Amino acid sequence: MKLSGWGRYPVLETELHLPRSVEALRALVLSGSGLIARGNGRAYGDSAIGSAATVDMRHFDRMLAFDTGTGQLVAEAGVLLGDIIAAFLHRGWFPLVTPGTKFVTLGGAIAADVHGKNHHKEGSFRACVDWIEVMGPDGEIRRCSRQEDAILFDHTLGGMGLTGIILRAAIRLRPVETGWIRQSTIAAPNLAAAMDAFEAAQDTTYSVAWIDCLATGAARGRSLVMLGEHAAVADLPPARAAAPFHVSPRRKLSVPLDFPAFALNRLTVAAFNAIYYRAGARKRTAKLVDWDSYFYPLDAIHGWNRIYGRKGFAQFQCVLPPDRSQAGLTALLADIAAAGSGSFLAVLKRFGAQEATFSFPMEGYTLALDFPVNAGTLALLDRLDRIALDHGGRFYLAKDSRMSAATLRASDARVADFHALREAEGLSDRFRSVQSERLGL
Known part of the structure; x- marks a missing residue:
């Protein structure tokens, strides 16, 4: 089918999959073709469209656990920020960092490491992420954090889905007195x-x-x-x-x-x-x-x-x-x-x-x-x-x-290291978007 991002440019042909279970998702990853995960389609361009296959993650939309003492929420990648607000604002909790739309998924917020109006004081979305679970090219799920598998954690935040498929994450909400x-x-x-x-x-x-x-x-x-x-x-x-x-x-x-x-x-x-x-x-x-x-x-x-x-x-x-x-x-x-x-x-x-x-x-x-x-x-x-x-x-x-x-590489010396990591870990053949191919990521 034809897909685009929120900007409606470019419009591209892709094979769209909508798995409903971890087992179905693993079978797609192990099929051997290059693919990329997609949330609610709010990335503006082609970063969440695969030239071969695109995996729609919106069926992974459950909130799994919440700690009322720390404000830590464990949720699947397809949960929308708007869902989180609807569930927790009336209980006195709000996202620590939010972009300009509540219609982005948790997985999308992590993949883009989104920022909001408070970056000057509280940083990007990574500031509220305690851990992430990522399915790699072998179909195995790895939990990563600042202390455990930190290389995967750091490259997944802002890695545009190119380090694997984000399945679940633990994030911290902020306490608020009002709406x-x-x-x-x-x-x-x-x-x-x-x-x-x-x-x-x-x-x-x-x-x-x-x-x-x-x-x-x-x-x-x-x-x-x-x-x-x-x-x-x-x-x-x-x-x-x-x-x-x-x-x-x-x-x-x-x-x-x-x-x-x-x-x-x-x-x-x-x-x-x-x-x-x-x-x-x-x-x-x-x-x-x-x-x-x-x-x-x-x-x-x-x-x-x-x-x-x-x-x-x-x-x-x-x-x-x-x-x-x-x-x-x-x-x-x-x-x-x-x-x-x-x-x-x-x-x-x-x-x-x-x-x-x-x-x-x-x-x-x-x-x-x-x-x-x-x-x-x-x-x-x-x-x-x-x-x-x-x-x-x-x-x-x-x-x-x-x-x-050429523009991306001239602007950011980190691109070469990111590309080298993807090659070394066997990620570049399995997780690919049209954007990653265009930019040589």
Whole structure:
């Protein structure tokens, strides 16, 4: 059948399997053909599609054990973060690290070593993972952790499913008193002001910015920097404090059809960005926001990926080191504005220090932008790759759908060691994605 990632680009032919047991999964692994595990299909490109076979893990969706003293949850790889929140938030627990969608599986979060709005303070998803169980090329299941089989553990976190099939994991949740976030918004008139706001908020748990990627001149990089903290019961008005985890369901919206190609152009995106910035600048006072709206604003729009048209979209996401971030971000924004290919979903975050074997984050600033797929934007993305390389950047494989192998290797010296490990352990023949073949992983 034909499959794509969330970006709907590229669309590829693959043989899809949906095993319901460990025995069925083992038989697929031992069949000898190259395959890759797939969760809920929220990786943007081709990282969870096998050129030969793809293994859908959504039937492995049980939560197995929970320790009320430590907040440790043991669950299968196909469990969604949204399932975890539904089961445990009303009991006073929430994910320690979460990406911008709750529709990612636990296995997908581990494979991509996802990050959230709190990386500067609490790190990537690996910070909450105690152990992982992985099925290797021989069909055997190995448990790995920081203390046991640490090489497998370190390469599985961020390894994009290329070290084996993740079956189960133990993760730690954070205790919370309510389902609400105290949010404040800072209107930053340019990039320098936005970066100053991030630096001043290093002790704040959550920080993220929407950035206007088409603004030019003195307004280049103008942003709305949104800071957040988990609200305590004492922060809530009496009516909410009586039921601190109750949040009214959000109205669900839907994009029923693909937008025409002309809908997203320089004029429409520039107009949206200007209106959005002005509206956000008027909301500078702190307010209470429910957890769903704060962490997962786009999850309320079913099929929002159709906004980019039937050809889909590609995301560019890089991270630049602190001492080169301002120059690199300025160059990226200048090229985007000159091309007129603005993204209305442009996000800027501050990463903290992270030393990991193959995970994406490193200390610095990360910029993520979505572009509708066409010849012009694909050429722009190649130019953005070169700018990021010139400023010491690296790229996020969970969002990639079109980068070249040469670009990846130029950006990340760890690629050669990762490839060598896969060869030495007999992983490269058995666990392969279209992305791994394209990038030479």
